[in-house]
Structure formats: structure tokens, C-alpha cells
Amino acid sequence: MKVVSREITLSTSKKLELVDITSEVEHIVRESGVKNGLCLIFAPHATAAIIANEHERGLMLDILEKIAEDFPNNGRWRHNRIDDNAAAHLASAFIGTERVFPVIDGRLVRGTWQNIFLVELDGPRSYRRVIVQVMGE
């Protein structure tokens, strides 16, 4: 089995933000030489997440608004006694920091309306990483 690991680095400019990394991920899959297997996309961060959905401006704002509604950063959270970003940790924990896609015939398989995004939950950050690991034959 072949295993190819690469890293995407990026910066974010807002507190909550979606960064489309689809083309970078697809490039890594193509270059990996893996024809059939899996592609893991993992953000090694406690205040970021990875999702797959449509790259449509209104929907992207809807997703961010829903996150802000579901994870308000208020005084109730104990983590805010030592830090000010409990909501970002909670959102990361529940949304998840990874997604896995099939790789078939050398291509990442995803729906037409499934772009891949890093979700910034505690920005802006000058340095965010996404690990892309392509495994298969």
C-alpha cells in the first residue's frame, strides 16, 4: 500500500471563516499516484474543523451563522476562565477535524456540490495547517 502525506498551510482573516481547499486537495491526490484508496483531510487544531459542502456565497454565510448560533461564546463555559475561546473548541469538537473521501481511478470522489473547507473558528490566524494523507494502491 502506498501512503502519501502532504501539508497545506494557510492563513485566515476573520473570527469565523470558510477556506476552500478543494483544488489543493485534488492536486495532492493527482500527484500522489494513488489510483484506488482513501484520502484523509485532517486539521491538527483544536479550534478549526473540516467540512464538505457547496461553495455558494449565501450558504457559506449561513453555515458560519449557524455555527455562531449553536456555539455562542458566553460566560457559561469554564474554558473561558483561562482562555476566551471555549465556543471555538466546542464547535471544533462537534463538527470534527477530519473528513475522508474515496479515491477511485486516481481521482478524489466528491459530489458536485461538495467542496472541501477548512472552518476557521478562532481567527484570524497567520498559520493553519491541513494534513492530507492519500492511502491506497
Ligand code: ZN
Ligand atoms: Zn482555548
